[in-house]
Amino acid sequence: MTTKNLLIELLVEELPPKSLNKLGMHFAESLMNGLKQQHLLQSDAVMTVFATPRRLAAHITQVLAQASDQLATTKLMPVSVGLDSEGRATPALVKKLSSVGVEAFVVSQLGRVKEGKTETLFLERKVPGIALAAGLQKALDDAIADLPIPKVMSYQLADGWNSVHFIRPAHGLVALHGSEIVPVSVLGLTSSKVTQGHRFEASIHPIIIRDTESYAQQLETEGAVIASFVERRARIMQQLSTAAAKENLQLIQDEALLDEVTALVEHPNVLVGKFPPEFLSVPQECLILTMKANQKYFPLLDNEGRLVNTFLIVANICPQDAHLVVDGNERVVRSRLADAKFFFEQDLKHTLAARIPGLDKVVYHHQLGTQGLRIEYVRAIAHEIGQWLGGNLLAEQAGQAAQLAKADLLTGMVGEFPELQGVMGRYYALHEGLGDTIAYAIEDHYKPRFAGDALPRNLVGVCVALADKLETLINLFGIGQVPTGDKDPFALRRHALGVVRILIEKDLPLELNQLLKQAIGIVKDERIAQLWMQRTATAKSSVQAEEAGKGLTHRNARSQISAEVSDQLIEFIYDRLASNLREQGYSAQEVDAVLALHPQHLNDIPRRLAAVRTFATMPEAESLAAANKRVSNILKKAAEAIPAEVVPERLQAPAERTLYQALIEIKDKIEEAFLEKDYTIALQILAELKAPIDTFFDHVMVNTDDALLRSNRLALLKALQQAMNRVADISRLAS
Numbered sequence: 001m002t003t004k005n006l007l008i009e010l011l012v013e014e015l016p017p018k019s020l021n022k023l024g025m026h027f028a029e030s031l032m033n034g035l036k037q038q039h040l041l042q043s044d045a046v047m048t049v050f051a052t053p054r055r056l057a058a059h060i061t062q063v064l065a066q067a068s069d070q071l072a073t074t075k076l077m078p079v080s081v082g083l084d085s086e087g088r089a090t091p092a093l094v095k096k097l098s099s100v101g102v103e104a105f106v107v108s109q110l111g112r113v114k115e116g117k118t119e120t121l122f123l124e125r126k127v128p129g130i131a132l133a134a135g136l137q138k139a140l141d142d143a144i145a146d147l148p149i150p151k152v153m154s155y156q157l158a159d160g161w162n163s164v165h166f167i168r169p170a171h172g173l174v175a176l177h178g179s180e181i182v183p184v185s186v187l188g189l190t191s192s193k194v195t196q197g198h199r200f201e202a203s204i205h206p207i208i209i210r211d212t213e214s215y216a217q218q219l220e221t222e223g224a225v226i227a228s229f230v231e232r233r234a235r236i237m238q239q240l241s242t243a244a245a246k247e248n249l250q251l252i253q254d255e256a257l258l259d260e261v262t263a264l265v266e267h268p269n270v271l272v273g274k275f276p277p278e279f280l281s282v283p284q285e286c287l288i289l290t291m292k293a294n295q296k297y298f299p300l301l302d303n304e305g306r307l308v309n310t311f312l313i314v315a316n317i318c319p320q321d322a323h324l325v326v327d328g329n330e331r332v333v334r335s336r337l338a339d340a341k342f343f344f345e346q347d348l349k350h351t352l353a354a355r356i357p358g359l360d361k362v363v364y365h366h367q368l369g370t371q372g373l374r375i376e377y378v379r380a381i382a383h384e385i386g387q388w389l390g391g392n393l394l395a396e397q398a399g400q401a402a403q404l405a406k407a408d409l410l411t412g413m414v415g416e417f418p419e420l421q422g423v424m425g426r427y428y429a430l431h432e433g434l435g436d437t438i439a440y441a442i443e444d445h446y447k448p449r450f451a452g453d454a455l456p457r458n459l460v461g462v463c464v465a466l467a468d469k470l471e472t473l474i475n476l477f478g479i480g481q482v483p484t485g486d487k488d489p490f491a492l493r494r495h496a497l498g499v500v501r502i503l504i505e506k507d508l509p510l511e512l513n514q515l516l517k518q519a520i521g522i523v524k525d526e527r528i529a530q531l532w533m534q535r536t537a538t539a540k541s542s543v544q545a546e547e548a549g550k551g552l553t554h555r556n557a558r559s560q561i562s563a564e565v566s567d568q569l570i571e572f573i574y575d576r577l578a579s580n581l582r583e584q585g586y587s588a589q590e591v592d593a594v595l596a597l598h599p600q601h602l603n604d605i606p607r608r609l610a611a612v613r614t615f616a617t618m619p620e621a622e623s624l625a626a627a628n629k630r631v632s633n634i635l636k637k638a639a640e641a642i643p644a645e646v647v648p649e650r651l652q653a654p655a656e657r658t659l660y661q662a663l664i665e666i667k668d669k670i671e672e673a674f675l676e677k678d679y680t681i682a683l684q685i686l687a688e689l690k691a692p693i694d695t696f697f698d699h700v701m702v703n704t705d706d707a708l709l710r711s712n713r714l715a716l717l718k719a720l721q722q723a724m725n726r727v728a729d730i731s732r733l734a735s
Contacts, residue, residue, distance in 0.1 A: 002065070003042055003061075003062045003063055003064050003065075004063060004065070004177050004178035004180075004212070005059060005060065005061045005062070005063060005177075005178065005212040005213065006035075006058075006059070006060045006061075006063040006132075006136075006175075006176070006177050006182070006212060007057070007058075007059050007060075007174060007175070007176045007209070007212040007215050008031060008057060008058050008060075008136075008140065008173075008174065008175055009050070009055055009056070009057035009172070009173070009174040009195055009215070010027070010055065010056045010057070010144075010170055010172075010173060010186075010187075011054060011055050011170065011171050011172030011173070011174075011195055011196060012054060012055065012056070012166070012167075012168045012169065012170045012171065013054065013168040013169050013171070014053045014054060014168065015053055015054070015056075015167065015168055015263070016167070017053070017260045017261075017263035017264050018259075018260055018263070019148070020051050020052075020053065020229070020262075020263035021051060021229050021259060021262075021263065022148060023051065023056060023147060023148070023149075023167070024049050024050065024051025024056050024057075024229055025049055025051075026143075026146070026147055026148055027049075027051075027056045027058065027143055027144075027147060028047055028048075028049040028050075028056075028057075028058035028060075029047070030139070030142060030143035030146050030147075031058050031060065031139050031140065031143045032045070032047045032058070032060055033139075034135075034138060034139025034140075034142050034143060035060065035063065035135060035136065035139050038067055038130050038135040038138070038139070039064075039067040039068060039070060039129060039130075040063055040064050040067050040130070040132060040135045040136075041060070041062060041063060041064070042062035042063075042064070044061075044062055045060055045061050045062040045063065046060070046061045046062070047059070047060050047061075048060075048228075049228070049229065049230075050215075050216070050227040050228055050229070051227075051228075051229040051263075052225055052226075052227055052229070052232070052266045053263060053264060053265070053266060054196070054266065055195070055227070057174075057215070057227065059212060059215065059216075063132065063177060064129075064132065065131070065132050065177065066129050066130075066131050066132065067129030067130050067131075067135065068129045069126045069127065069128055069129050070126070070127045070129060071124065071125075071126060071127075072124070072125060072126075072127045073111075073122055073123070073124050074100055074122060074123045074124075074125075075120060075122050076093065076096055076097070076110070076120070076121040076122055076123055077092065077093065077096060077120065077121060078118050078119065078120055078121070079112060079119045079120065079121055080118075080119075081093075082096075082110075082121045083107065083121075087107065088107065089105075089107055093121070097123065100123070102123065102125075105123075110122065110123060111123070111124055132177060132182055133182055133183050133184060136175065136182055136184050137184045137185075137186075140175075140184055140186050141186065144166070144186060144187070147167065149166075149167045151167075152165045152166055152167055153165065153166060153167065153168060153169065155169045157188040158188075162188065164187050164188050166187055170186075170187040170188075170189060171189075171196075172189060172192070172194060172195055172196065173185070173186060173187075173189040173190065173191045173192065174191065174192065174193060174194070174195050174209055174215075175191035176193065176209060176211060176212050177212075178211055178212060179210060179211035179212075181193060193208050193209045193210075194206045194207070194208060194209075195207050195209060195219075195223075196223070197219060197222060197223020197224055197225050198223055198224040198225050198266050198267050198316075200317055201224035201267050201317060201318060202222065202223040202224050202225070203221075203222055203223075203224070204222040204223070207219065207222050207223050215227070216228065224266070224267045224318075225266040225267060226266065226267065226268070229262060229263070232262050232265070232266075232268060233258060233259070233262040235268060236258065236261060236262055236265075236268045236270070236314055237258060239268065239269075239270035239314075240270055240298055240312055240314075242270075243270050243272055243312050244300055244312065247272065247300065247310055248303075249300040249301060249302060249308060249310060250300065250301045250302070250303065250305075251298060251300060251301075251312070252288065252298065252299055252300070252301060254292065254298070257292055257296065257298070260296060261296050261314045264296065264314075264316070265314055265315070265316040266316060267316060267317070267318060268314050268315070268316070269314070269315045269316070269317065269318045269322075270312055270313065270314055270315075271312070271313045271315055271322050271325060271326050271329075272310060272311075272312060272313075272326070273297070273310070273311050273312070273313050273326050273329050273330050273333065274309050274310050274311070274330065275309050275311070275330060275333050275334055275337055276309065276334065277309045279309070279334075279337040279338075279340075279341055280307065280308075280309060281341070282337070282340050282341050282344045283344065283423070283424070283427045284306070284307035285420060285423050286340045286343075286344060286413060286417065286420065286424075287299065287307055287337060287340060288307060289417050289419060289420065290333075290336050290337060290339075290340050290417075291311055291333060291336070291337075293417070293419075294336050295329070295332060295333055295336065296314070297311045297312065297313055297329075297333065298311060298312040298313075298314070299311050300312065311333070313325070313326065313329050339416070340413070340416075342412075343411075343412035343413045343415075343416055344413055346412055347411040347412055347413055347424070347428060348428070348431055351428075351432055352404045352407040352408065352425065352428055352429060352432065352434075352442075353403075353404065353407070355407040355408075355410045355411070356372070356375075356403065356404070356407055357372070357536070358410045359371040359372040359375065359406055359407070359409070359410065360372035360373075360536050362409065362410070365475075365476075365479075367479045368475050368479065368558070371406055371409070372532065372536065373529060373532050374406075374471065375402065375403060375405070375406055376528050376529075376531070376532045377471050377475075377522060377523055377528055377558070378402045378405070378464070378467045378468050378471050379399050379402040379403050379467075380399075380522045380525075380528055381402075381466075381467035381470055381471055381518075381519050381522050381523075382398040382399055382401070382402040382463045382464045382466070382467035382468075383395045383396075383398055383399040383402075383463075384518055384519075384522065385398065385462075385463040385466055385467060385510070385515075386398035386399070386459075386460070386463045388510065389459060389462075389463065389508065389510075390459055394459055394460065394463065397437060397438065397441070397460045398441070398460050398463035398464055398467070400438060401437075401438050401441035401442055401445070401460050401461070401463075401464045402445070402463075402464045402467055402468075404425065404429065404434075404438070404442055405422075405425065405441075405442050405445045405464055405468070407425065407428075408421060408422070408424045408425035408428060408442070409421060411424055411428070421446070422442060422443040422444070422445065422446045423443055425439075425442035425443060426439040426440060426442055426443035427439075429442050437458055437460050438460065440456075440457050440458055440460075440461055441456065441458060441460040441461035441463075441464050442464075443461075444456035444457055444458075444461035444464075444465060445461060445464040445465045445467075445468050446465070446468075447461075447465060447498070448497075448498050448501055448502075449494075450494070451497075455501060455502055455505055455506060456502070456506075462502055462506055462508070465498065465502060466499060466502055466503075466515075467519075469495040469496075469498050469499050470499065470515070470516070470519040471519070471523065472490065472492070472495050473492055473495050473496060473499075473569055473572075474516075474519055474520055474523050474561065474565065474569065475523060475558060475561075476490050476492060477492075477565050477568055477569055477572075478523075478558065478560075478561035478562075478565050482568070482572075492572075493576055496569075496572055496573045496576040497576045497577075497580055499573060500573060500576060500577045500580060500602060501580075503602040503603055504602050504603050504605060504606065506603075507603045508603055509601065509603065510601070511600040511601060512570065512573065512600050512601075512602060513566075513570065513600055514600070516566050516569055516570065517566065520561060520565065520566055523558050523561060524558055524561055529558070570598070574595055574598065577595065577602070577605070578591050578592075578595055581595075581605075581609070586609055586613075589732055589733050590609055590612050590613060590616075590733075591609070592729075592732040593612050593728040593729050593730060593731075593732035593733055594608045594609055594612060594727075594728045594729075596728070596729035596732055597725065597728060597729055604677065604679075607677060607679050608679050608727050608728055610679075610680065611679035611680040611682065611683050611727055611728070612683070612727070612728050612730075612733070614680050614683070614684075615680070615683040615684065615686075615730070615733075616733055618684065618687060620686075620687040620690040621730075621733065622733075622734070622735070623690055623693075623694065624686055624687075624689065624690055624693070624724070624730060625730045625731060625732075625733040625734040626734045627690075627693045627694075627697065628721065628724050628725070628729075628730050628731035628734070629731035629734040630697070631717045631720060631721050631724075631731075632721065632731050634702055634703075634714070634717060635714065635717060635718060635721065638714055640707075640710075640711065640714075642711070642714045642715055642718050643711055643712070643714075643715040644715070645715065646660060646712060646715045646716050646719055647712050647715075648660065650708060650709060650712040651712065651716075652709065653699060653700050654699075655692070655695045655696045655698070655699040655700050656696060656700050656713060656716060658692045658695065658696075659689075659692040659693065659695070659696045659716065659720070660716060662688060662689055662692040663689070663716075663719055663720060663723055665688075666685050666686075666688055666689065666723065667723060669685050670682050670685050670686075670723060670726060673685065674726050674727070679727045682726060682727050683727050683728075683730070686723075686724055686730075689720075689723075689724070693720070700713065702714065702717065
């Protein structure tokens with residue numbers, strides 16, 4: 001059966017740029033899947049996606065004009081219901097066949113199949129293949145209905161009576177099979193060969209598409225439109241790189257901005273603009289964010305990574321004289337940067353410490369009070385962690401950084417650009433002469449903010465980051481705000497993973513249980529709220545006093561945190577740790593074996609995992625893992641209390657005495673390796689136990705009728721389990 005290529009284009013008004021690529025892919029994939037389900041595609045059909053600000057389109061190869069006839073099987077009913085005692089059709093069967101379009105039939109032509117104890121009738125018949133027009137109509141309707149559109153628009157059609165709903169008003173529909181129009185309609189539009197090019201640059205209005213293969217070429221040559229999102233993105237990137245190299249500058253790589261700009265233009269043209277050098281006195285993060293977020297410009301850096309006053313514009317027109325376009329953009333960016341400069345200069349008039357009382361008016365959570373109260377708890381936790389990690393000096397620095405960490409939330413710059421919280425705190429701290437240590441800690445206490453983000457640069461930042469995340473986790477778990485399913489409005493999974501990464505990657509010698517216990521104790525300490533109340537009670541502002549009173553009433557939400565919160569949090573943190581380790585490439589068995597012991601020093605976990613991976617390659621590993629699993633099962637089923645120590649005099653069988661002696665011989669070696677954190681050696685020593693363990697299970701009955709003998713053998717197995725599971729629960733490695 002002959003095939004032709006198919007082209008579908010929906011011409012619309014400007015689509016949302018941040019979702020254009022996703023919309024284009026979804027539209028094309030839905031069309032292809034719909035045609036495939038209706039058997040209108042050959043197996044080697046290929047899809048090409050087109051997406052511009054004003055169109056969604058798809059080119060699909062090997063499309064049939066008519067699907068081949070299909071053999072369809074329809075389940076009817078049990079034989080006992082469909083046929084009477086003489087084998088004739090019952091009224092129920094006649095009615096069922098009539099409902100599927102079969103009026104005349106012979107009972108012998110119906111198939112039978114055994115389903116358990118019931119024999120069922122079924123009808124097998126040929127169904128004519130669907131025509132392309134009908135099949136495409138269904139696929140097109142489904143594709144539009146399934147588009148991931150969060151909010152639709154309602155607009156009237158040209159007749160003035162009917163309205164339709166879509167993401168943007170649609171103005172044209174092209175549907176071609178080869179060079180022939182496929183008669184379909186959608187959103188009040190009827191298919192044709194007519195489309196539109198660039199609003200200003202097109203040389204022909206409208207464009208008549210000759211056939212499916214000329215679409216992209218005609219749009220570019222006649223319509224000044226690069227239809228492919230991927231190709232248009234590549235051209236923009238090439239033009240940006242060329243322009244930056246010509247200026248001997250470096251381009252800031254930003255994939256999200258590149259995608260957004262690609263979705264804003266149909267005929268890209270990169271131009272070079274400049275702004276007055278005086279604005280470079282403003283922190284470069286502010287200038288970069290202003291240019292990217294507000295104007296979609298690409299800032300440039302010199303060879304030392306410093307922002308320069310040159311930037312790149314991706315225009316959607318190509319005038320012979322571009323200076324008017326550049327001048328217009330430069331006027332706009334000057335105004336934007338002047339705003340940033342104003343905010344920065346105004347912010348410098350007040351110290352971070354002077355802003356702290358203002359946090360008493362900023363609600364943190366309606367059940368937990370204000371940010372002013374919250375930072376008192378964060379400061380106390382950070383101080384305690386600092387004491388553990390570095391003594392008095394680190395504790396004092398951590399407390400100071402925690403006290404100032406949220407102050408920049410009240411600055412004009414962060415109010416305009418929330419993304420700069422922490423970053424601006426660093427600049428203001430440096431301006432005040434607080435030094436790099438405190439300044440970097442203020443910026444870094446939010447880290448890691450996302451997967452793969454950097455960790456705090458110094459120990460002060462580590463203390464404050466841990467304190468901030470722990471306070472958040474404890475309090476929100478305490479009021480029942482536990483993540484469920486895919487809902488995590490307070491990003492608690494990210495906070496837990498941040499704690500995990502800091503403890504592991506910074507190699508901190510902190511025990512997780514002790515860390516949580518101490519932090520929970522601080523959070524529940526009502527004296528902190530009382531001291532905070534004493535400070536805020538002197539506030540002159542009635543609003544501040546009112547908010548302070550609210551904060552005091554919320555202290556009960558903290559003081560009432562139950563003992564179960566600690567257990568919940570530990571499981572939650574280990575769960576996030578397990579997911580993270582699996583994402584790093586460790587197997588589920590390896591992760592389960594290590595985390596089954598709930599190791600308290602998370603910084604040891606990578607070493608334990610490496611040891612388990614090495615152990616698994618040993619020839620004795622499988623046998624030892626199976627034996628450990630057998631031991632665990634026996635101990636779980638023990639109905640009596642198991643003694644803590646083995647009584648050597650009660651060991652009767654040679655095999656149990658041999659196993660006991662082997663345990664005595666390796667016990668000190670394992671302990672020494674474990675204390676030196678040489679977990680690989682600790683596990684390799686277990687190979688010496690393989691032979692005595694095998695002999696023990698071959699010749700010794702553990703659950704003997706003799707109670708003393710049985711109890712002693714259970715104690716021996718318990719000692720064996722303890723020796724084998726110092727590094728990991730190796731029974732989890734058993735297949």
